[in-house]
Amino acid sequence: MRCTILQTHRFARSDVQLLGLWLRSNDGDTAILRTYALAAAIALAGVLGLIESALAKHQHHAAHLLLGNKLQTDGKHELHKHGEHTIHVHVAKGKMTNLTVTHRTKGNVAVRKFKTSKKVVQDEGSTRVGEANGQRHLHLVAESGTEIAQATTVYYGYAFFDGTAWIIYWFPADYVVVDASWVEYTEVIG
Secondary structure, eight states: OHHHHHHHHHHHHHHHTHHHHHHOOSOHHHHHHHHHHHHHHHHHHHHHHHHHHHTSEEEEEEHHHHHGGGGGSOEEEEEEEETTEEEEEEEETTEEEEEEEEETTTEEEOOEEEEESSOOSOOOOEEEEEEETTEEEEEEEOOTTOOOTTOOOOEEEEEEEOSSEEEEEEEEGGGBOOOTTOEEOOSOOO
């Protein structure tokens, strides 16, 4: 009877120590291979997470329409709410100086800045004269279906990742302070 109890105990103990035995080996080559396999699995999981973020869908917003007349008042203004996120714009002297995103429970969220001359948002027709980098630009934005000859509008976007998609708020150049920190927008954000 005593022998049976020892065998059962030994079996249970080896079951519990299975992971420990896998990690500890008397054979040095096997241990090195296991270590490399574990490191490769961790690296692959990280790369897949980055790829998922880079290939995530993009939600574009015509933020200057959401902003309305708040551009005329200096200070911090709530622009929009997106799920658990609240988006604020910071205005000084009739220009946006920053856009911040705050998650309800996690706090501040990282925001990236992009620029593009592609038509990324639909908005209502308007004509605006603005100044960027000391040069005056005429921005013609047509209603859908209307063609404009040789009119280029540069949009500046603030983007954040909400866990499933990139949320991007686009503004014409005359709404924002333009400097060298803006990077060219591509469909893949990495």
